[in-house]
Amino acid sequence: MKRDNIGIGVIGAGRIGTLRARLAAKHPSVRYLAISDKDPARAKALAEQAGADRHTGSNEDVINDPKVTAVIVSTPEQEHTLPILQALKLGKPVLVEKPIGFSLSDADKILETLRQTKGDLRVGYSRRYKECFLRAKEQMLHGRLGKVVGGTARVYNSRAQAFAILKRDPHATPVLDVLTYYVDLMCWFLEGNRPVEVVARGQHGIFKEAGFGAHDVTWAIVTFADGAVINLGVSYALPAKYPTLGQSDRVELLGTEGTMIIDDDHMDHLLFSEKGIPHAYVPDHAVNMAFLGSNTAGDWAVGDFWGPLGNETRAWLDSLATGAPTVHTTPQQARINLETTIAIERAVASGQSVRLPLQSED
Numbered sequence: 510m511k512r513d514n515i516g517i518g519v520i521g522a523g524r525i526g527t528l529r530a531r532l533a534a535k536h537p538s539v540r541y542l543a544i545s546d547k548d549p550a551r552a553k554a555l556a557e558q559a560g561a562d563r564h565t566g567s568n569e570d571v572i573n574d575p576k577v578t579a580v581i582v583s584t585p586e587q588e589h590t591l592p593i594l595q596a597l598k599l600g601k602p603v604l605v606e607k608p609i610g611f612s613l614s615d616a617d618k619i620l621e622t623l624r625q626t627k628g629d630l631r632v633g634y635s636r637r638y639k640e641c642f643l644r645a646k647e648q649m650l651h652g653r654l655g656k657v658v659g660g661t662a663r664v665y666n667s668r669a670q671a672f673a674i675l676k677r678d679p680h681a682t683p684v685l686d687v688l689t690y691y692v693d694l695m696c697w698f699l700e701g702n703r704p705v706e707v708v709a710r711g712q713h714g715i716f717k718e719a720g721f722g723a724h725d726v727t728w729a730i731v732t733f734a735d736g737a738v739i740n741l742g743v744s745y746a747l748p749a750k751y752p753t754l755g756q757s758d759r760v761e762l763l764g765t766e767g768t769m770i771i772d773d774d775h776m777d778h779l780l781f782s783e784k785g786i787p788h789a790y791v792p793d794h795a796v797n798m799a800f801l802g803s804n805t806a807g808d809w810a811v812g813d814f815w816g817p818l819g820n821e822t823r824a825w826l827d828s829l830a831t832g833a834p835t836v837h838t839t840p841q842q843a844r845i846n847l848e849t850t851i852a853i854e855r856a857v858a859s860g861q862s863v864r865l866p867l868q869s870e871d
């Protein structure tokens with residue numbers, strides 16, 4: 510049975526909430542759209558842009574609205590928990606942005622509510638929905654690499670975007686907020702095999718000078734339960750005018766019977782303009798040279814939105830309409846991703862290896 514009377518509530522009308530709401534408004538099974546933001550003017554502006562039926566400064570009014578049958582939580586990281594719990598208690602499916610939060614106790618509260626309500630929660634690790642990574646997962650499902658013994662994933666971005674993220678929340682470090690995507694990807698590729706130990710080092714530089722605790726560069730070696738060693742690295746401190754407009758990354762998997770190298774640095778999509786090229790995520794920032802295709806979420810082109818966040822949102826809305834299974838990150842995996850990134854930061858801070866699962870929050 511297909512449902513064609515879906516009502517979506519979007520909580521948080523910022524950059525990502527805007528994309529989700531505009532995509533929901535275009536979906537053929539979505540008949541009702543309501544937006545809330547703690548800043549009612551933002552909710553109103555997005556409602557007008559997306560053609561939503563309702564806007565308000567109250568999250569609860571949207572979540573409780575009987576015409577809202579499913580909820581998207583696009584608030585900043587530390588504001589995810591409450592709207593998720595409220596929606597789950599009403600039996601409404603939820604898609605929340607990554608990471609699930611910044612604290613394991615909040616993640617555990619969510620998992621406990623899920624157990625009690627038997628609810629449905631997925632976490633927006635949109636990297637999974639980048640087509641190169643969907644293709645890679647397909648190869649893993651076919652077992653083409655044999656047993657994976659190691660690999661690497663590293664991601665770069667310009668400091669312009671890092672400062673925009675740190676301004677949203679100074680706790681949103683490149684490790685907790687970005688490297689988490691690559692922990693998620695590696696765990697997905699190595700499904701059933703979880704991280705058990707972390708060794709990591711980080712180096713301070715421009716972020717510290719600007720008053721933030723984040724490192725400019727973090728490198729980690731994560732050992733998985735079967736012994737596979739995965740190198741994960743992040744630097745969001747590249748010069749502000751470096752041509753990337755989002756994550757530029759490289760992912761490599763080394764197996765006993767095969768190797769997969771995914772060059773996702775976008776250097777094959779070059780645009781130069783003396784007029785300047787605006788940055789979709791960072792207001793008032795423009796570059797003269799851009800790696801097209803590097804915008805992490807994706808891009809508007811010829812009237813529609815294309816890319817990982819578009820694929821991910823449509824796949825979630827499709828699953829609400831058809832009940833078909835999807836590969837969106839589960840809350841259990843999201844907790845492992847959070848725990849692993851916390852372990853990486855602890856390993857950097859202490860210089861010691863850190864075992865997983867973590868024994869305590871402090």
Ligand SMILES: NC(=O)c1ccc[n+]([C@@H]2O[C@H](COP(=O)([O-])OP(=O)(O)OC[C@H]3O[C@@H](n4cnc5c(N)ncnc54)[C@H](O)[C@@H]3O)[C@@H](O)[C@H]2O)c1
Pocket residue numbers: 520521522523524525526545546547548551568583584585586588606607608633634635677686805806818
């Ligand atoms: N999947 C992706 O590609 C992707 C990319 C960037 C960010 N994100 C994630 O999306 C989330 C939001 O990031 P963003 O860049 O859109 O942030 P943003 O700052 O642009 O937007 C956040 C919005 O939430 C509102 N808000 C804050 N607290 C609220 C509350 N308690 N209730 C209601 N509204 C509240 C703010 O007023 C703002 O409008 C984060 O979790 C981030 O990690 C995902």
